[in-house]
Amino acid sequence: MDNKIKIYIAILVLIFGITLLVDKGQPKPIDWTPTYSVEDKIPFGLYVFDQEADVLFKQKVERISTQTPYEYLDSQYDARENVETYKIKGTFMNISEVDNIDDQSMKEILYFVSHGNNAFLSMKVFPKVLLDSLKIELKTDFMPNDSISVWMANKKASTKKYTLNTGLSDYFSKIDTLNTKVLGYQISSKNKRQVNFIEVPYKNGYLYLHTQPVAFTNYNLLKKDYYQYTENVLSYIPKGNVFWYNKTFNDKRISSSPMRYIWSQPALKSAWYLGLLGILIFMIFNAKRKQRIVPIIKPLQNLTVDFTKTVGNLYYQEGDHTNIIDKKIIYFLERIRTDYLLDTTKLDDDFITKLHYKTGKDEKDIRDVVQLINEHRDSYHGSLEEDLLRINTAIEKILH
Numbered sequence: 454m455d456n457k458i459k460i461y462i463a464i465l466v467l468i469f470g471i472t473l474l475v476d477k478g479q480p481k482p483i484d485w486t487p488t489y490s491v492e493d494k495i496p497f498g499l500y501v502f503d504q505e506a507d508v509l510f511k512q513k514v515e516r517i518s519t520q521t522p523y524e525y526l527d528s529q530y531d532a533r534e535n536v537e538t539y540k541i542k543g544t545f546m547n548i549s550e551v552d553n554i555d556d557q558s559m560k561e562i563l564y565f566v567s568h569g570n571n572a573f574l575s576m577k578v579f580p581k582v583l584l585d586s587l588k589i590e591l592k593t594d595f596m597p598n599d600s601i602s603v604w605m606a607n608k609k610a611s612t613k614k615y616t617l618n619t620g621l622s623d624y625f626s627k628i629d630t631l632n633t634k635v636l637g638y639q640i641s642s643k644n645k646r647q648v649n650f651i652e653v654p655y656k657n658g659y660l661y662l663h664t665q666p667v668a669f670t671n672y673n674l675l676k677k678d679y680y681q682y683t684e685n686v687l688s689y690i691p692k693g694n695v696f697w698y699n700k701t702f703n704d705k706r707i708s709s710s711p712m713r714y715i716w717s718q719p720a721l722k723s724a725w726y727l728g729l730l731g732i733l734i735f736m737i738f739n740a741k742r743k744q745r746i747v748p749i750i751k752p753l754q755n756l757t758v759d760f761t762k763t764v765g766n767l768y769y770q771e772g773d774h775t776n777i778i779d780k781k782i783i784y785f786l787e788r789i790r791t792d793y794l795l796d797t798t799k800l801d802d803d804f805i806t807k808l809h810y811k812t813g814k815d816e817k818d819i820r821d822v823v824q825l826i827n828e829h830r831d832s833y834h835g836s837l838e839e840d841l842l843r844i845n846t847a848i849e850k851i852l853h
Contacts, residue, residue: 461738465731472727482719487550489666491516491699496672499548499699502683505674509687510695517698522547522558525696526565543694544571548666552578553700559583566658573690575663577623587653587660590627594641602640603649603665605685614640615682617673623664624649636689639665650686661689774841781841782826785848800827814851822847 484495491503506514517525522545529541545562547554554562559580566572574583579591601622604614624639624647637650649664663686673679715721786797793811795804800823809816825844 457738461735465735468727468731469724472723487667487670489549489670491518494671497550497667497670499669499671501671501674502548502669503699506695506697509684510690512694514695514697517696518700521700522554522698523561525698526558526561539565539568539570541694541696542570543696544573544690545696545698546573546690547698548575548669550577550666552576552580554580554698556580556582563655566660567656569657571659571661571691571693573661573663573687575666575669575686577664577666579662583660587655588629589625589633589651589653589662591664592624592626594622594624594647601665603637603668603682604639605637605682606635606650610688611681611685613681615668615679617665617667617679619665619667622647625651625662625664629653636661637663637686652689659691774838778829778841778844781845781848782829785822785826785852788852808851812851818847818850822851 485497486495487497488495489497489499491499494500502509520528526539526545529539531538531540545565553576559582562572563583563586577593584591600616600618602614602616605611622639622641624641628635628648628651632654634652635648635650636652637648638646639649641647651662653660653662667673668679668683668686674683712725715725789795789797789808793808795807795811797804805816805819805823808814808819812819822844825840825847829840829844
């Protein structure tokens with residue numbers, strides 16, 4: 454193994470060791486995300502409430518997590534002639550950070566309540582369809598609040614105030630005082646009493662609306678006697694079956710990636726990125742091409758030209774001009790056949806025209822060289838040096 458690679462591996466092992474030593478002993482950071490999921494044991498999850506729901510309601514709670522409220526309630530509706538009622542009776546319940554109920558489902562919940570049933574909704578943001586139907590308004594106190602005091606309106610139920618850890622303060626700013634019953638209050642950042650829990654009649658049933666869902670989270674249920682506030686709120690729900698829609702907003706965004714567990718664990722996530730960084734560093738340092746120096750090999754010299762010159766000088770010195778002219782003509786006609794694909798058997802006007810078009814040379818020059826070639830072929834006497842010079846000059850005009 455190359456010494457450089459050994460050094461890189463040692464550096465990576467050292468970085469991993471330092472990372473482990475730094476992370477060792479550090480407390481795991483608390484996840485304060487308000488998921489309101491029954492599977493989460495983090496502060497703002499509903500795991501404890503889910504485990505104690507049957508005890509709090511003193512009966513079995515039917516949980517709805519795979520269907521929307523519309524799909525579930527519509528499947529329970531008996532649409533037979535002269536019946537038109539629901540097969541189930543009781544209270545529909547939902548606890549969430551934000552509005553996780555679609556408009557069609559909200560209309561179905563109102564229709565369910567209108568048939569003598571009830572609905573308990575605890576959330577910071579209510580569906581607009583619900584607010585418009587009940588003619589109530591919801592406002593948010595945007596002043597920062599680490600905590601807020603809440604208590605029940607009925608002093609016979611409880612007079613104790615509880616401090617809940619929450620973010621923004623939401624409350625009912627406008628209600629129908631003739632028909633709406635106030636069940637609970639809270640203290641705002643300006644020390645002003647605000648309504649946070651109401652009972653609203655709707656046709657043959659009732660809706661119970663609560664703006665502090667944080668009261669049902671793990672953090673507050675396990676804090677001293679704060680569970681008593683939750684019990685007081687739930688005590689207003691009429692006896693009967695409870696249909697709890699617990700598919701939270703966060704559940705819709707569960708990743709399907711095979712890496713989701715690694716992303717969910719801070720230590721594994723850091724190790725993953727550190728590993729990728731190490732591989733990147735290794736690739737950068739080994740990106741240089743490792744190869745021996747290739748020697749420069751000079752190409753072989755083309756001796757054909759030298760050989761031709763030697764042979765030409767030999768013929769010239771011997772004074773055999775006719776032989777030299779014949780070879781010049783053979784070379785010229787071979788170039789015409791090879792480069793321009795013309796037939797050189799018959800050197801006539803048709804040949805001259807075709808060669809003119811293909812080479813772009815002056816037609817007069819082509820006609821001169823053809824004439825000289827034909828004259829040489831027809832002559833029976835030996836050629837002179839002047840004939841060689843004329844034919845060579847005429848051929849060079851065409852080939853160059």
